[in-house]
Amino acid sequence: MTEEFRTSKPIYRQIADRIIQQFVRGKIAPGEKLPSVREMAIQSGVNPNTIQRTYGELERMDVVETRRGQGTFMTEQIDRKKQLRIEIQREMIETFIQNMRGIGVEDKEITEAVEQFLAGKEPSEND
Amino acid sequence: MIELRNVTKEYGKRKALQDVSLQFEKGKIYGILGPNGSGKSTMMKMAAGLVFPSKGEVIVNGQPADRSIARDVAYLSSEGMVYPGLTVQQMIEFFAAQHKDFSLEKAEELIQFMSLERHKKVAKMSKGQQGRLKLLLVLSRKAPVLLLDEPFLGLDPMVRDTIVKGLVSFIDFGEQTVIITTHEITEIEPVLEEAVILDEGMVRARCHVEALREEEGLSVLQWLKRNYQ
Amino acid sequence: MFQGLLKKDFLLIKNYFWLWLIAVLAIYGAGLMFATYYDAFALVFPFIFMIYLFHLVLLPMTEMVLLKAEEKGQYWLHSTAGGMRLLLSKLVVALAVFLASLVLTDVLALITLNIANVQEYIHIPGRSVPYREGFLLNGALTAGALYFTVWGLFLWTVYHSLNAYPLLKKVRWGVVIAIYVAFQGLAAKMLEIPLIEKWFASWTVRVSEPGTQAWGIGAMSFSVENGAIQIWPIIVSVLFHVGLFLAAAWLLNRKVEV
Known part of the structure; x- marks a missing residue:
């Protein structure tokens, strides 16, 4: 298709x-x-x-x-590929952060949430 | 190049086209959009030399469009065109005999591409197969102008997709001017360069497809809807 | 290009054509059975006459079937062939169908006549097969059929030319009939003018001996008035119908819209 x-x-x-x-x-x-x-x-x-x-x-x-x-x-050029990888990363992070901020998550909470996620833990209620 | 100069077409009191002026440049692909009765088909028939304007003129490749314009124009009509009693092969032979620019080689490739059965009669073919045969007959011609009037009418998405692919594969871009009228914009949109909205016989809007996305973030479909709000 | 048109038009009519030839044989067969049943061989002749008469309708009918095939979308007009060639192709194919059928009927008639002649079932002057009358019959049928066909062509294009005028579109059958009636009326009036009458009578060709021209049985006979044919009316008529054909081609090119 x-x-x-x-x-x-x-x-x-x-x-x-x-x-x-x-x-x-x-x-x-x-x-x-x-x-x-x-x-x-x-x-x-x-x-x-x-x-x-x-x-x-x-x-x-x-x-x-x-x-x-x-x-x-x-x-x-392998360097160009690396650069592109960084650029895409940046774009993805940017979208991610914007979305998180959009739902009212603070920057500190974002880093915590990411760390927890990478450690394999469920996101916790921290209020 | 095709040019409509202040073209009006009247059927008694009803005006199918009202003072339409449009230019279509060589080698580009245009979409004509609009509801039923907007004058799309009338415009196509005029450019094909089948309908004559009441006022104004239709110029195709520097010549007023009359019956002989069929030499330069390959026209896919939404009705008729293929004879129920003839087979695919016989239709191809007939078109080849009628048009000097008909390429049998291209027709052979298109039979494969469109997966048509050579000896099947038109009457026994599904709507989708008939639609593909019509496209084969038009695309096999190396005509400077291709007019496709509702090539997707009554066809399912898979067939529409095949037809779009067929267009991209077999049109001589930059050389052949292609005008397509349609209701089904989704599949064809990425192929179009420009789109024109006709409404009640008048040109309502005109756009460059890519510029529309770049400048307004709209697809042609969204643009069309916005024009009707 | 013209060959392509001929081939396409033949393909459009092919099935009807075979069907018709079979129908001719079937009617003839029915006649034979009927005649055998009543033990009167001469009863085959009414059937043959019937087949002959059908030919007056066969040509215009074939023409109409061929035109009807184009009516949907009128795509055939999207062509560099032009009205003349488009219509001529139809006419030639219809004529070929007609002539093939006429020849078949002639063969059947000849076979029947030969049997009848030998068996003395019917009275034929001089005991010979009436070839001359046969040719005249063929000629008259062809002329008659062509007359209807050319009129049919012309009126068909008139009918479709009226498409673009919504006011006339509703009454276009009436317009078509009115045109035909008007032409007939005009022709009749002109024939009453003594000068034309005299002119027409000025050149006649004798085609058979007066008094010996009738053949057949009972009312089913074929004859030539006074054994002579006027030539001028034929020429005028031929020219008129060629003109009608050209007018049809012109209308098809310029006035018929899709």
Whole structure:
């Protein structure tokens, strides 16, 4: 099935995010060749122009590299991968913290809750 | 390129289109949205040379659209188009004989892609299969303009998905101008570049699909709903 | 392109075509059985005449079936072929069906006549098969059938041209009939003009000896008035119907909307 897209972000960005995620998770190896624009468009059920933009964006971010006549390749720089991992981490933490604050949890409580969670304990009522 | 210049179509007192001016650029994919009776089909039939404007003009590739425009326009109609007594193969042969730009190679690929049975009669095919056959007949043409009038009508989500994939796989992007009218926006939205809302024969709104998400955080469906509030 | 149209139109009518040929044989078979039952071979002839007469309807009917197949969506108009070729293809295919059926009927008639002649069941002047009258019958049937067919084509396009005018759309059957009646009335009036009458009578061709032209049995006979045919009315009629066909093609191109 064609993938669903969220409405809040342009589709080209969402596909770029997905490629970065797959790269960080190791589903796409460094230096691996990405599908052609047409193939990727068919896989995702989107307009090829959108994929063109996705690849352009990724190239600008130094995540992929387009070699003339050969196609688009994932970056081979391990440092870049590490950076991306940190960036994604930051984004996730940011969302998490915002959500926690949104329901009125104080920062101190958040760290405690995270520590407890990691230690395998149930969150306790601390009021 | 397709251009409607102040086009009005009257059926007696009823106006199917009222002073519509629109331009469709070469190589882009457009969606025409709107409720039944909004004038979508009338507009498509005009661009296909099947209906003539009461006022104004419809220009396709620099030529006023009349019957001979079928040379440049491949038109998928929501009704008719395939003959119940003919088989898939016979329909393909008929289209190949009628249109110089019909590619039998493409048709062969599309038979596979659409998983159609060559010797099955149209009358014995399901609605989904007929819809796929119609798309095959249109996509096999290397025509500069493709007009798809309600290609999803009465088809289930799986078939709609196949059709969207078929479009992405077989359209010559940047070369062929494609206009699609539809009620079922969800599947087709990621393929569209621009969308136009028609309502009671008038252009109500127009947008760039990606810009809409970027600037307003809306999908075309949400935008459509907002326009009707 | 035209070949493709012909093939498509033949495919549209193919099943009806075989059915009809079988029906012809069945009617003939029924006639044979009827004749055998009453022990009067000549009773086969009314059946053959019936089949012949059906041909007047067969051609326009075939034409209508072919046109009907296009009515849904009128997608056939989305074509570079143009009204002329679209309609001509229909006409040619319908005519082919018609002629095939007529030839089959002729064969049946010839077989029957030969049997009857030898057995002296019926009276044929000079004891020979009336080939000349047979050709005339075929010609007259073809002409008659073509007349209805070309009118049918023209009126069908008129009918569908009225689609775009909601006021007339409700009464379009009336309009179609009115047009036909008006044309017939006009033609009748023109035939009363002495000048035209004289002109028509000025060129006749004798096709059989006066007095010997009738053949068959009882009321079921075929004859040529005074053994002569006027040529001018034929030419005028042919030209008129070609004009009607062209008018239909023009309407189909310019006025029929989907």
